[in-house]
Amino acid sequence: MSDTPSPRAARSRERLLRAATDLLVESGPRGVTVDAVAEASGVAKSTLYRQWSSRDDMLIDVVRCNIPALTQPNLTDGFESALRWYVNDGAATLADPEWSRIIPAMMSLQVTMPAVAACIEIDRTSKTATLRTIVDLGIEEGILPADIDVEMASRILFGPLVYSSLLGDQDQLDKLAVEVVDRFLAPYAV
Amino acid sequence: MSDTPSPRAARSRERLLRAATDLLVESGPRGVTVDAVAEASGVAKSTLYRQWSSRDDMLIDVVRCNIPALTQPNLTDGFESALRWYVNDGAATLADPEWSRIIPAMMSLQVTMPAVAACIEIDRTSKTATLRTIVDLGIEEGILPADIDVEMASRILFGPLVYSSLLGDQDQLDKLAVEVVDRFLAPYAV
DNA sequence: TATCATCGCTACGAAACCGTTTCGTTGCGA
DNA sequence: TCGCAACGAAACGGTTTCGTAGCGATGATA
Numbered sequence: 001m002s003d004t005p006s007p008r009a010a011r012s013r014e015r016l017l018r019a020a021t022d023l024l025v026e027s028g029p030r031g032v033t034v035d036a037v038a039e040a041s042g043v044a045k046s047t048l049y050r051q052w053s054s055r056d057d058m059l060i061d062v063v064r065c066n067i068p069a070l071t072q073p074n075l076t077d078g079f080e081s082a083l084r085w086y087v088n089d090g091a092a093t094l095a096d097p098e099w100s101r102i103i104p105a106m107m108s109l110q111v112t113m114p115a116v117a118a119c120i121e122i123d124r125t126s127k128t129a130t131l132r133t134i135v136d137l138g139i140e141e142g143i144l145p146a147d148i149d150v151e152m153a154s155r156i157l158f159g160p161l162v163y164s165s166l167l168g169d170q171d172q173l174d175k176l177a178v179e180v181v182d183r184f185l186a187p188y189a190v
Numbered sequence: 191m192s193d194t195p196s197p198r199a200a201r202s203r204e205r206l207l208r209a210a211t212d213l214l215v216e217s218g219p220r221g222v223t224v225d226a227v228a229e230a231s232g233v234a235k236s237t238l239y240r241q242w243s244s245r246d247d248m249l250i251d252v253v254r255c256n257i258p259a260l261t262q263p264n265l266t267d268g269f270e271s272a273l274r275w276y277v278n279d280g281a282a283t284l285a286d287p288e289w290s291r292i293i294p295a296m297m298s299l300q301v302t303m304p305a306v307a308a309c310i311e312i313d314r315t316s317k318t319a320t321l322r323t324i325v326d327l328g329i330e331e332g333i334l335p336a337d338i339d340v341e342m343a344s345r346i347l348f349g350p351l352v353y354s355s356l357l358g359d360q361d362q363l364d365k366l367a368v369e370v371v372d373r374f375l376a377p378y379a380v
Numbered sequence: 381t382a383t384c385a386t387c388g389c390t391a392c393g394a395a396a397c398c399g400t401t402t403c404g405t406t407g408c409g410a
Numbered sequence: 411t412c413g414c415a416a417c418g419a420a421a422c423g424g425t426t427t428c429g430t431a432g433c434g435a436t437g438a439t440a
Contacts, residue, residue: 028302108298114220159350234388
């Protein structure tokens with residue numbers, strides 16, 4: 001059932017993924033050619049085709065492996081603490097220059113490659129579910145109204161961060177994160 | 191000094207730009223090949239090369255010609271009216287399925303093609319200046335504090351809209367626009 | 381209607397790219 | 411230490427792409 005991932009194969013795979021990611025960041029999807037990845041990684045094309053059946057398969061894997069996983073928020077310190085923690089974590093992720101340079105490529109690939117869109121969809125579903133647990137805590141604490149729209153909250157909280165990152169301003173994301181949460185919570189303050 | 195744009199040349203140019211835009215929307219930057227544009231437009235490759243010196247030149251022009259111009263807001267009806275009008279206009283633009291599918295391609299091209307980045311930069315500077323005039327009116331009316339950060343306001347107002355558009359939810363952008371402005375104005379309400 | 385710049389069509393060469401295969405080598409686990 | 415699995419290097423054929431060139435047709439303009 002579980003195929004043993006030979007240590008050698010795993011190492012080659014890592015190198016290929018690393019090189020492909022770099023090429024994607026530097027040159028966009030167009031730069032991620034089989035030959036370029038092979039040369040940049042120091043791994044032969046034949047080995048690349050032992051890992052993936054096609055260039056597109058590889059590209060999908062590159063995207064999949066580069067979607068960052070946010071850490072699960074600690075709910076024991078209460079709603080506001082958890083929310084601030086989660087949004088700050090998102091801002092920190094977006095502030096990573098490498099990740100922020102991959103986003104545009106992913107957004108572009110999403111349109112033409114359904115598999116990439118699926119990866120992003122899965123990730124977003126998971127992140128929305130996490131936000132859902134935080135919001136539920138807020139409702140439980142009587143801070144948020146019970147009928148609050150989690151999707152809209154997600155847009156209002158993370159939209160400015162993603163937008164700012166896309167525009168190339170990663171420097172003040174942490175400040176923006178604080179501002180965004182402040183404004184989000186303001187209407188519900190006692 | 192101004193070279194007369196022959197009617198035939200202008201017509202060919204329009205057809206080429208139209209076809210290239212369609213290809214960009216449907217297949218991403220990778221689909222915008224010289225041959226594909228020529229075939230889809232019914233215009234010969236040689237004519238394409240009479241318009242632009244290279245495929246990249248053409249692609250840059252496609253981007254440039256597809257950046258939408260927001261209508262100038264009417265300032266005579268007061269700050270809040272102008273702001274709502276401007277944000278709603280932005281939401282309407284983002285809701286256009288064609289435009290929303292071009293955005294990812296532009297974000298991607300921006301990384302690898304400095305000329306595309308320059309186009310986007312110019313557009314954003316102009317739009318920020320417009321928002322600046324609206325914000326100034328708000329300050330004049332005593333609604334906004336004088337030290338408000340226009341860049342941050344722009345992120346808070348348009349971030350959720352762009353983010354939502356990128357995620358493929360164009361249906362409720364108008365509703366989101368209202369929510370965003372409501373929340374933006376709430377802290378300054380009397 | 382005559383003229384001529386412009387056009388569409390077609391073909392072409394060079395280069396890049398993709399996917400596959402072969403063959404000899406290397407390194408890991410039994 | 412032995413054997414198998416993974417590896418690198420290289421070559422191959424077919425396709426795509428870019429950019430150029432020649433040539434006959436066409437349409438704007440006088």
